[in-house]
Amino acid sequence: MANFEFDIGVIGGGAAGLTTTAGAAQLGAKTLLIEKDNVLGGDCLHFGCVPSKTLIKSAHIYHQMKNAPDFGLPAVDLPPVDFSQISDRIKSVIDTIQKHDSEERFCKLGAKVVFGEAAFADAHTVRVGGRSFSAKNWLVSTGSSTVAPPIPGLAETPYLTNREIFYLDRLPDSMLVLGAGPIGCEMGQAFNRLGTRVTMLDVAEQILGKEDEDMADVVKAVMTAEGVRFYLGAAIDYVKDLGGQIEVSLKTPDGQAVLLKAETILVAAGRGANINGLGLDTIGVEYDRQGIKVDNRLRTTRKHIYAAGDVKGGYQFTHAAGYEGGIVVSNAIFHLPRKTDYTFLPWCTFTDPPLGSIGMNENAARKAGINYSVWTEAFKDNDRSLAEGERNGKIKMILDGKEKPIGVQILGPHAGDLLGEWVAILNGKVKLSTLAAAVHPYPTIGEINKRVAGNYFSPKIFSDKVKNTLKFFFNLKGRACSPEEC
Numbered sequence: 001m002a003n004f005e006f007d008i009g010v011i012g013g014g015a016a017g018l019t020t021t022a023g024a025a026q027l028g029a030k031t032l033l034i035e036k037d038n039v040l041g042g043d044c045l046h047f048g049c050v051p052s053k054t055l056i057k058s059a060h061i062y063h064q065m066k067n068a069p070d071f072g073l074p075a076v077d078l079p080p081v082d083f084s085q086i087s088d089r090i091k092s093v094i095d096t097i098q099k100h101d102s103e104e105r106f107c108k109l110g111a112k113v114v115f116g117e118a119a120f121a122d123a124h125t126v127r128v129g130g131r132s133f134s135a136k137n138w139l140v141s142t143g144s145s146t147v148a149p150p151i152p153g154l155a156e157t158p159y160l161t162n163r164e165i166f167y168l169d170r171l172p173d174s175m176l177v178l179g180a181g182p183i184g185c186e187m188g189q190a191f192n193r194l195g196t197r198v199t200m201l202d203v204a205e206q207i208l209g210k211e212d213e214d215m216a217d218v219v220k221a222v223m224t225a226e227g228v229r230f231y232l233g234a235a236i237d238y239v240k241d242l243g244g245q246i247e248v249s250l251k252t253p254d255g256q257a258v259l260l261k262a263e264t265i266l267v268a269a270g271r272g273a274n275i276n277g278l279g280l281d282t283i284g285v286e287y288d289r290q291g292i293k294v295d296n297r298l299r300t301t302r303k304h305i306y307a308a309g310d311v312k313g314g315y316q317f318t319h320a321a322g323y324e325g326g327i328v329v330s331n332a333i334f335h336l337p338r339k340t341d342y343t344f345l346p347w348c349t350f351t352d353p354p355l356g357s358i359g360m361n362e363n364a365a366r367k368a369g370i371n372y373s374v375w376t377e378a379f380k381d382n383d384r385s386l387a388e389g390e391r392n393g394k395i396k397m398i399l400d401g402k403e404k405p406i407g408v409q410i411l412g413p414h415a416g417d418l419l420g421e422w423v424a425i426l427n428g429k430v431k432l433s434t435l436a437a438a439v440h441p442y443p444t445i446g447e448i449n450k451r452v453a454g455n456y457f458s459p460k461i462f463s464d465k466v467k468n469t470l471k472f473f474f475n476l477k478g479r480a481c482s483p484e485e486c
């Protein structure tokens with residue numbers, strides 16, 4: 001049997017790679033981690049979740065300061081934002097988290113960390129600089145990067161991506177955002193709130209295309225009310241660098257020609273797998289436009305090489321990457337056949353209001369041919385939401401034909417956190433009646449979860465049939481006033 005230096009080698013020190021490395025090393029596998037950049041943490045820590053949520057918080061506070069009178073506070077004359085200070089705050093949050101993702105920590109867990117760009121020399125050997133490392137199993141977790149759509153002129157135009165946007169030294173006066181998906185919408189709203197004039201462009205007619213239209217449209221309406229302009233269903237003719245300004249020419253769905261100019265353009269119209277230079281072709285690891293092809297145990301077309309996280313396409317979230325990292329440890333190290341199951345993988349777009357989802361939404365249920373029903377509760381009917389000044393949005397609970405919950409969407413304050421209860425309910429197969437009967441603290445936004453379940457039971461419990469039966473058995477006297485008196 002061949003003698004390899006490591007039990008497992010991991011290429012890419014982001015969410016997927018770090019989870020696998022920590023799990024494998026702590027369980028006694030001789031583990032190698034190779035990272036191209038000179039720090040660990042990947043996109044999430046340096047160019048994704050952490051900087052974006054830190055930026056969103058600053059934008060939220062500035063927005064609330066501007067709207068102080070809505071909270072009974074005196075209006076304030078605010079100075080403009082100094083973006084370099086926001087950028088400094090972003091860096092300091094990253095620095096704090098970086099300690100958790102340090103080389104020392106992984107070394108203490110028992111893994112060897114090597115910095116440099118990895119490429120396969122053969123199916124068990126990877127070269128980094130002048131050095132070679134062999135491992136029995138490999139994980140490719142090299143993440144994804146912005147893909148610029150093939151619009152004439154875009155490649156010749158300087159544009160921003162998620163790698164630059166958090167580290168600008170000043171706030172752009174105006175910005176075109178190409179792509180109204182989660183990243184585009186989060187960044188578009190945040191920059192607009194900070195004072196940049198933002199225009200969003202997308203070929204699709206709906207923002208946040210994976211979400212149900214009724215939910216996505218509320219986000220669009222809120223952003224529009226805040227001053228963001230949208231061109232949806234836009235056919236972009238070209239992008240041109242005018243030197244100091246970017247020009248975009250497009251046609252609206254009704255054929256109107258529009259010429260837009262802005263100081264800068266953010267490209268957030270899709271992600272592509274980071275596979276260039278890895279030498280996958282030479283070792284027979286197949287991939288397509290989505291990313292590296294894997295089976296449900298995350299094995300590539302070479303069974304001892306796994307792929308996890310953004311590089312394989314699919315659900316491109318940090319928590320999905322972490323989950324997949326755990327699956328790889330089970331399969332590669334312990335040969336325990338563990339399959340991926342994304343049925344109840346939650347996600348959240350952190351616009352304001354945020355939009356969170358778990359399980360099937362209406363679009364998905366319709367596509368699957370499920371005879372579903374929808375139960376809702378609006379945030380404007382939640383006492384705490386009103387106290388917080390949050391009137392937008394609702395929770396939508398989707399039940400299948402047997403009245404079992406198959407999905408929940410939440411558009412409203414703390415949507416991502418509110419999903420936590422549904423994560424437990426749906427994965428734990430908890431009965432809806434348990435949720436509806438469980439006492440929730442008052443006044444909390446979380447009561448909305450109990451209320452939506454209650455809305456399902458109310459018509460059944462308070463039906464005329466039930467009332468008449470109770471009247472009969474307990475000799476109840478019925479209404480104390482007639483409906484006309486109310």
Ligand SMILES: Cc1cc2nc3c(=O)[nH]c(=O)nc-3n(C[C@H](O)[C@H](O)[C@H](O)COP(=O)(O)OP(=O)(O)OC[C@H]3O[C@@H](n4cnc5c(N)ncnc54)[C@H](O)[C@@H]3O)c2cc1C
Binds near residue numbers: 015048117162350
């Ligand atoms: C702006 C933005 C906001 C986001 N917000 C959220 C959010 O709120 N919630 C959420 O769940 N997700 C969010 N995401 C998505 C999340 O960041 C990704 O899903 C996650 O980082 C994927 O982890 P990964 O391990 O697959 O890849 P990455 O984190 O990208 O890690 C890949 C690593 O591989 C390294 N690498 C690449 N090639 C090589 C090579 N040849 N050799 C060695 N190393 C290599 C890279 O340098 C990188 O460090 C956001 C993304 C963006 C861009």
